[in-house]
Amino acid sequence: MAEEEPQAIRIHLDRLLAERGMTLTELSGHVGVTVVNLSVLKNGRAKAVRFSTLAKICEVLRCQPGDLIAYVPPGPEE
Numbered sequence: 001m002a003e004e005e006p007q008a009i010r011i012h013l014d015r016l017l018a019e020r021g022m023t024l025t026e027l028s029g030h031v032g033v034t035v036v037n038l039s040v041l042k043n044g045r046a047k048a049v050r051f052s053t054l055a056k057i058c059e060v061l062r063c064q065p066g067d068l069i070a071y072v073p074p075g076p077e078e
Contacts, residue, residue: 010070013042016061030060 017027024042028035033053040046054065061068 007044008071008074009044010072011041011044011046012068012070013038013057016063016068020061022061027057027060031056 013024017024024038025035028038031038031053033056037046041049054068057068058065
């Protein structure tokens with residue numbers, strides 16, 4: 001199996017949930033996405049996210065997409 005490339009996209013769902021005092025299960029109920037799929041996103045294993053899902057997450061968490069997603073260029077050690 002080929003070695004995975006370092007991910008340059010970081011997801012800050014944990015931080016936003018903690019700041020809002022909300023669990024992943026509660027977010028799942030509000031957004032209409034399974035806990036498993038939100039967990040995949042939260043842990044940085046998602047390959048894609050639908051704009052409609054992103055919009056709903058931002059609506060529920062009262063944030064902007066940039067609060068949830070960041071681009072971090074790979075460093076020389078990666």
